[in-house]
Amino acid sequence: MSHKLKVGELQEAYRTDEEIWRIFTIVLSTKSVKSSTYKFALMKALIENLYNVNEDCELTYNQLVYTFAKMYWNLVVKNNLLEHNSNKQKKAKVVTVIKAIQQRYFIPDDLMFDTLDDSIQLELTNKVKAVMKENVFGALYGDTNGVFYAFNHQVEVLRLHPTVHQFMMKYQRLIIYLTNYHMAKMIDSLNEVPDTNGLLNKIESIAKRTSLKPFEKLLLSYFDSCCFYCQKPLKMGIRETHVDHFIPWSFVQSDQIWNLVLSCNQCNLKKSDKLPFRAFVDVIMERNEVLRETGDSQVARWMENYRRDKVGLLYEYAVRNGFDGVWGPG
Ligand SMILES: [Zn+2]
Structure with a gap:
């Protein structure tokens, strides 16, 4: 089970755009075992941080966790979209974590993630990080056969394959559309969404912050x-x-x-x-x-x-x- 891994090595061979497209398409399509919306959210977090990488194409877990937590906060608290697992008996852990914090501090539904009190935000991101270590980094790593990135739970760093990084910048707009579309499709199938037409717009804006x-x-x-x-x-x-x-x-x-x-x-x-x-x-x-x-x-x-x-x-x-x-x- 790749999602239980604590370290994932990068498959370092050179990759052509065609190869990367093929893996990307399989990840998004139903061919891969899609147990939750996590992989879409991680893909979106990678895109949001494409220009934050250091010289070695590395991102810290903290950078990715912040984006990931912000997106689920918007989905769960603001939009009340609670089902993110194909197994409906089991709530996605990230939802449980966010709901627990919201209830403990009596946080209203319209409070945005980036306006949360620093200490609450820290508590939340630490918990979300634990979820990502257990269920997210390893899972997408497995789905991409180790071609997209390496990761290490100990030093909390994810390193993108340089060719994949370039690929993502080159086709960024298309990748965003595709990821949003497939994420919306899955959320729609798991939740009772009253207005399906508005859903894609919501998914498009979950990465936004409230205020600049x-x-x-x-x-x-x-x-x-x-x-x-x-x-x-x-x-x-x-x-x-x-x-x-x-x-x-x-x-x-x-x-x-x-x-x-x-x-x-x-x-x-x-x-x-x-x-x-x-x-x-x-x-x-x-x-x-x-x-x-x-x-x-x-x-x-x-x-x-x-x-x-x-x-x-x-x-x-x-x-x-x-x-x-x-x-x-x-
Ligand atoms: Zn002017």
Whole structure:
């Protein structure tokens, strides 16, 4: 039983895109024994953290657990979708863990994961981590025949196969669609969903956080209060301050400070789901260097795996994934 493994070695041979597609398709399809929605959630957590890997393509369990816990919090607490196991006699452990914490601290259904009190969030993520160690990392490892990643419970690190990492960036948009679709399909079959049409939208948004306010506050404390794109001042109550994902959220699926800029409401709305003009890549790279030099410990944590070429790389991959509409203030 591969999900009981504590260490999984990587099958290090070179893999072609065709081979990786084949494994990915089997994981998503009914051919694999799909006992729970865990594999979809882990796949989504990997995608959200694709740009957080270090030079060795490694991610810490803590990075993945945070995303995984946030997604199930949204599913279980906010959307009341409680069935995640094909064996309905047995509730998925992650659901039991989340429900227990919600009840113990009398947390209302509409409270979002990222606004939970730090100590409660820590208690929850530690418990979710234990579930992932027992039932998640090993299971997907087994389903992918050790081709996608290696893992080690002792040092709590997951290492992606470099070719698989590139593959995921190259086909990111398609992989997100496919994973969301299959996850929604399974959740629909296990739960009494009153509005099936809305379900896919819910699955698409479970990775989102409620508020980008902490980022806004931090950016305002280090930079002039003006729009990154049109340079107009944000104060004086004329224009609202928005936090904009430089590379659209629908592509990155995560909130990285190095990809966030202050923008006026008008630019933010007009830019919407488009990429900004390529010339802005240099501007945000310079902005990020300033951010890095602030010496702020919070920023240092948020930018731990940031490299100078990251936004440029992301921009290229977004274009390759079909983001061809570019926008600039005019
Ligand atoms: Zn503007």
